[in-house]
Amino acid sequence: xxxxxxxxxxxxxxxxxxxxxGWKQGDLGYNPEPAYFNSEEELKDFVYDGFCGANLSKYxxxxxxxxxxxxxxxxxxxxxxxxxxxxxxxxKREKAYIIGVGCKGTLDIDKVKNAGIKGIESISQDGxxxxxxxIYGEKEFPFNDAxxxxxxxxxxxxxxxxxxxxxxxxxxxxxxxxxxxxxxxKLEAMSPKERFEFWQGELSKCIRCNACRNACPAxxxxxxxxxxxxxxxxxxxxxxxxxxxxxxxxxxFHVAGRCTxxxxxxxxxxxxxxxxxxxxxxxxxxxxxxxxxxxxxxxxSRAPLTNYTFEDVEPGIxxxxxxx
Amino acid sequence: xxxxxxxxLSELFAAIAAQEDLFLPIKKCxxxxxxxxxxxxxVDLDTLKTVKSPKDCFFPQSETLYKCKNEDGKLAIDPAKxxxxxxxxxxxxxxxxxxxxxxDNVFLNDPVDSYYAARREHGILVAMACHEPEETCxxxxxxxxxxxPAADVATWMVGEDLYWKxxxxxxxxxxKLVENLLTDADEAAVEKEKKQIQAIIEKLPFSHLDLSxxxxxxxxxxxxxxxxxxxxxxxxxxxxxxxxxxxxxxYDIKDFNTGSGVQRYRCWDSCMYSDFTMMAHGNxxxxxxxxxxxxxxxxxxxxxxxxxxxxxxVGCGRCVSKCPASLNIVKVIKKMGGEA
Amino acid sequence: MGECTxxxxxxxxxxxxxxxxxxxxxxxxxxxxxFRVVGRDGKKLFEHMPGQCAMVSVPGVGEAMFSITSxxxxxxxxxxxxxxxGTLTDCLHGMSVGDELTVRGPYGNAFPxxxxxxxxxxxxxxxxxxxxxxxxxxxxxxxLDNRDNYGTVExxxxxxxxxxLVQLKEIQExxxxxxxxxxxxxxxxxxxxxxxxxxxVPSYLKEIGFQTNKKVLICxxxxxxxxxxxxxxxxxxxxxxxxxxxxxKMKCGIGKCGRCNIGSKYVCKDGPVFRFDEIDELPPxx
Numbered sequence: 001x002x003x004x005x006x007x008x009x010x011x012x013x014x015x016x017x018x019x020x021x022g023w024k025q026g027d028l029g030y031n032p033e034p035a036y037f038n039s040e041e042e043l044k045d046f047v048y049d050g051f052c053g054a055n056l057s058k059y060x061x062x063x064x065x066x067x068x069x070x071x072x073x074x075x076x077x078x079x080x081x082x083x084x085x086x087x088x089x090x091x092k093r094e095k096a097y098i099i100g101v102g103c104k105g106t107l108d109i110d111k112v113k114n115a116g117i118k119g120i121e122s123i124s125q126d127g128x129x130x131x132x133x134x135i136y137g138e139k140e141f142p143f144n145d146a147x148x149x150x151x152x153x154x155x156x157x158x159x160x161x162x163x164x165x166x167x168x169x170x171x172x173x174x175x176x177x178x179x180x181x182x183x184x185x186k187l188e189a190m191s192p193k194e195r196f197e198f199w200q201g202e203l204s205k206c207i208r209c210n211a212c213r214n215a216c217p218a219x220x221x222x223x224x225x226x227x228x229x230x231x232x233x234x235x236x237x238x239x240x241x242x243x244x245x246x247x248x249x250x251x252x253f254h255v256a257g258r259c260t261x262x263x264x265x266x267x268x269x270x271x272x273x274x275x276x277x278x279x280x281x282x283x284x285x286x287x288x289x290x291x292x293x294x295x296x297x298x299x300x301s302r303a304p305l306t307n308y309t310f311e312d313v314e315p316g317i318x319x320x321x322x323x324x
Numbered sequence: 325x326x327x328x329x330x331x332x333l334s335e336l337f338a339a340i341a342a343q344e345d346l347f348l349p350i351k352k353c354x355x356x357x358x359x360x361x362x363x364x365x366x367v368d369l370d371t372l373k374t375v376k377s378p379k380d381c382f383f384p385q386s387e388t389l390y391k392c393k394n395e396d397g398k399l400a401i402d403p404a405k406x407x408x409x410x411x412x413x414x415x416x417x418x419x420x421x422x423x424x425x426x427x428d429n430v431f432l433n434d435p436v437d438s439y440y441a442a443r444r445e446h447g448i449l450v451a452m453a454c455h456e457p458e459e460t461c462x463x464x465x466x467x468x469x470x471x472x473p474a475a476d477v478a479t480w481m482v483g484e485d486l487y488w489k490x491x492x493x494x495x496x497x498x499x500k501l502v503e504n505l506l507t508d509a510d511e512a513a514v515e516k517e518k519k520q521i522q523a524i525i526e527k528l529p530f531s532h533l534d535l536s537x538x539x540x541x542x543x544x545x546x547x548x549x550x551x552x553x554x555x556x557x558x559x560x561x562x563x564x565x566x567x568x569x570x571x572x573x574x575y576d577i578k579d580f581n582t583g584s585g586v587q588r589y590r591c592w593d594s595c596m597y598s599d600f601t602m603m604a605h606g607n608x609x610x611x612x613x614x615x616x617x618x619x620x621x622x623x624x625x626x627x628x629x630x631x632x633x634x635x636x637x638v639g640c641g642r643c644v645s646k647c648p649a650s651l652n653i654v655k656v657i658k659k660m661g662g663e664a
Numbered sequence: 665m666g667e668c669t670x671x672x673x674x675x676x677x678x679x680x681x682x683x684x685x686x687x688x689x690x691x692x693x694x695x696x697x698x699f700r701v702v703g704r705d706g707k708k709l710f711e712h713m714p715g716q717c718a719m720v721s722v723p724g725v726g727e728a729m730f731s732i733t734s735x736x737x738x739x740x741x742x743x744x745x746x747x748x749x750g751t752l753t754d755c756l757h758g759m760s761v762g763d764e765l766t767v768r769g770p771y772g773n774a775f776p777x778x779x780x781x782x783x784x785x786x787x788x789x790x791x792x793x794x795x796x797x798x799x800x801x802x803x804x805x806x807x808l809d810n811r812d813n814y815g816t817v818e819x820x821x822x823x824x825x826x827x828x829l830v831q832l833k834e835i836q837e838x839x840x841x842x843x844x845x846x847x848x849x850x851x852x853x854x855x856x857x858x859x860x861x862x863x864x865v866p867s868y869l870k871e872i873g874f875q876t877n878k879k880v881l882i883c884x885x886x887x888x889x890x891x892x893x894x895x896x897x898x899x900x901x902x903x904x905x906x907x908x909x910x911x912x913k914m915k916c917g918i919g920k921c922g923r924c925n926i927g928s929k930y931v932c933k934d935g936p937v938f939r940f941d942e943i944d945e946l947p948p949x950x
Contacts, residue, residue, distance in 0.1 A: 026650055026655075027530075027654065027655060027658065028459060028460070028529070028644075031650035032650060033558045033649050033650040033651055033655075034557075034558040034649055035557070036557055054558075054648075058560075059558075109645075114354075118372070118456050118458050118459075119456065119457070119458055119459050119524070119528070120459050121459060134459075135459065135524055135528065136456065201352065201353045202353050205352065205353055205355055205357065205375075207376060207385065207564075207567045207568070208563070209562050209563040209564040209566075209567045209568075209594075210562045210563055210597075211560065211562040211563075211564045211648045213562070214560040214561055214562040214648075215560055215562070227597075227598070227599055267648075268560075268562075268564075268648030270375055270564050270567075270568055271355050271357075271375055272353070272355050273353075
């Protein structure tokens, strides 16, 4: 981390950038916040650890509108989002100085808390173990059990876009990762009724706070269709099963083919709804229909859903699959 | 003081539910939220904080105010029925009980909101002391005692028993209803538990925040502080903080066209949303900084100015654990000068 | 807020509206119409004081706060002058005589027309721009109907063009012809058939150069209010002499929905009428 701060200071000092976008130390052991640093002095609060889950690519949409260039620290999976935003003309490559930072996985404090660990005062890491000082005594928790879901199916340690790398392990495998489509496959195997019940249970928890949308790097519309008062949906109400049937599905459709599977939607959901599963279903289908495709791997290819080739599946596939 | 074995709580719930609707923390798809008790429901009294507060029981996220029909140009208005039966909210924490008092000041002040008033009149609050307060809690800052919740009935979980004490007439009446399940108990165990809770609370990292800056500074001095500009930037402009907050009471009134009439409903709204103050002719809070400032100024200055110094925050800490950008009111209080 | 302004509505749920019937629609300008509304029984819906507002709604379309433009001295009906500028006002402009809408109110405080030392017994200067005449018209007619209680009355009113002057007929046929009432009209740009004054309200204000022995009531676009206030202060008026009425987005009208606050004041409940020295103490979020 000291190396990151040192480099940030240098880049501020030599005028390469006028601000630094990173994470600022929180007031608990696990709540750093995304932050802009405008001076060497401010960088004293800089932090980079397992709880820096926030994908800063989203913040770069605004940062690119500001005067001068911004130094941004991106984890490997964040760089997919940045690339995708370049493709969509939402960020300007030349306005960003990207330092790719190594990532050993980001953590979900709720997983620790759900295991009954309360009153956390501080957290440190010792090899594969998180050591927690709590009001109720010292506790330990396996690092791997605290990983965010997205990190258990890590896309890899390679940065897709950067100006320089610090602490990165290019080309390194992400260690043993699970099959990210496992749950999607389970859902596909369910009967329509079971599947409906699964989603009804999950989505009925939705409180329409829009955290998923506002954290999502693919949700970069200047004005969201759900914020329109011309649109006769009960946009803020949660009574008429709207969430269960509409909002999240429409959103998934809108980011289909553009979602890099960064997992921010599920990370920020206050109700723990596994929203990434909707996006992954699309990704899985796109892979099956159009060949393997990973949004954000490049900045100039035509995406499967916005391109036409003679090899594309016929629309009839919908009927065939529906009969299964 | 009475008690009942924890293992017999389902009998207690069934007995209450046989007479009145019973709302309590229920775990559904891994999350605890207040819901209506049924025999199948997975009651969760161990989770300290439900995701949403029990505010829903008195001020639902969405409720129809009236229905309106237009028949051949003639309008007909059919007001929604007001709550007319008693109901019980079980397991409320001391902070959430205090939050209801914050809401009372808004909805019960003249002109009275009859929808809310009816629910308050018929609602019976059964509170539960916080056995193991957490690091995100800071109710003490607002003078709330998590060991002594001030509701109709207060309860304590000690060892294998739930201790029960009625504090109001409503509480006495509810106690009568379930008397045959309760046994007499002495207060010693509860007194010990209270001391333990209070000792833990003393040690919590946010228990000693200092609010005097909000009491001693002029409104405009706080409003004009350059610190808002420094603080707001990570804010994603979502409504998580407002929707998990037990005291946020701003609402929108909207129409839902059912096809055979219009339901005019009100629903929670968030001052964090850009359309909150959007009018046909413009918006007077055009930046997220202004919206961010509004929320915290409301809780820490505007509301206290209008309510004899009572804050519109109860230190439940839900925003502390739920904000996607890890911003929260504690960071604001500290930044404005309230670091203990 | 001082005395109760519920208009006899104690105990009624304030969010449930009354049904109003449109009995007359006057086209004032290309984008302003004045709607006359009564209850189904043909009687006035409620009593109000000048400056108060009401929530008017077309169910299924929307509900919004409008100032009541008719004077309380009118015992037969209420009028609303409404400019077409959004979804709801669009719909209202498409309505016809006999159509029904819903009304709830009155809300907010009023101009202190009955308060000695405030407006009662004083010389009055009204300054309005465009649709800003709507709330002031209620006061002007109230004052004219209680003529003995007030001193001189001067009215300075301007609009973009001659076609955009609201209530022109009443201005010319009633106000201009009432003794002790001086009316000054102006439009922003030269126009064929207009031989009156041309120029913005703030500059006309300075040209006329009013004496400072009076109370001033302003309503108009924010930019006009800003320059008019500056002009008045330059002329020697103090902020304590000047009243205005504010408008912010409102949903409940009773100080509960939480969106029309300026600092700790709610425009719907503590306003909409404020004196400029009071506004000075509030954050500039209006």
